[in-house]
Amino acid sequence: MMNEARSQSILVSGESGAGKTETTKLIMQYLTYVGGRAAGDDRTVEQQVLESNPLLEAFGNARTVWNDNSSRFGKFVEIQFDANGRISGAAIRTYLLERSRVVQITDPERNYHCFYQLCASGKVSYSVLAIILYDFCAYYAWVLGVHQSS
Numbered sequence: 001m002m003n004e005a006r007s008q009s010i011l012v013s014g015e016s017g018a019g020k021t022e023t024t025k026l027i028m029q030y031l032t033y034v035g036g037r038a039a040g041d042d043r044t045v046e047q048q049v050l051e052s053n054p055l056l057e058a059f060g061n062a063r064t065v066w067n068d069n070s071s072r073f074g075k076f077v078e079i080q081f082d083a084n085g086r087i088s089g090a091a092i093r094t095y096l097l098e099r100s101r102v103v104q105i106t107d108p109e110r111n112y113h114c115f116y117q118l119c120a121s122g123k124v125s126y127s128v129l130a131i132i133l134y135d136f137c138a139y140y141a142w143v144l145g146v147h148q149s150s
């Protein structure tokens with residue numbers, strides 16, 4: 001990329017359970033390692049890129065019969081580098097979240113991780129739980145609306 005001064009793409013594909021999600025995380029770890037800044041900086045872009053994975057997985061991954069942590073959406077990760085090869089920015093776009101899973105699941109499959117994480121925390125009062133569940137529902141309703149209108 002630096003030699004040719006041209007953007008490059010990596011396409012990770014395969015059937016469910018093939019290892020796309022884990023491979024993508026390894027690629028992101030590698031790119032943030034080679035394009036990282038000096039230690040001691042504040043929370044850097046590369047840290048934010050890596051830290052986005054658990055959050056995205058909470059809202060978009062679920063257990064299926066093939067994979068305990070199956071990604072139920074597509075992801076386009078763009079990492080921008082400056083002229084020195086250092087990471088200068090990043091953007092993540094998500095596509096085609098499996099909408100039906102929000103309201104319908106078949107045993108032994110599960111809904112999205114975030115619902116179980118919320119219940120497992122055991123530290124929220126019922127009123128806070130209701131607010132958070134309301135926000136989750138609003139989030140998924142927004143996602144459904146976005147995909148329906150596009």
Ligand SMILES: Nc1ncnc2c1ncn2[C@@H]1O[C@H](COP(=O)(O)OP(=O)(O)OP(=O)(O)O)[C@@H](O)[C@H]1O
Pocket residue numbers: 014015016017018019020021022023067068069070071072
């Ligand atoms: N590099 C790896 N090292 C160790 N285990 C791995 C690796 N890649 C995949 N696995 C194992 O395979 C499982 C499925 O991998 P992963 O979730 O990446 O698949 P996937 O192709 O993204 O599946 P899906 O399409 O359902 O999201 C992981 O939970 C892990 O147990």
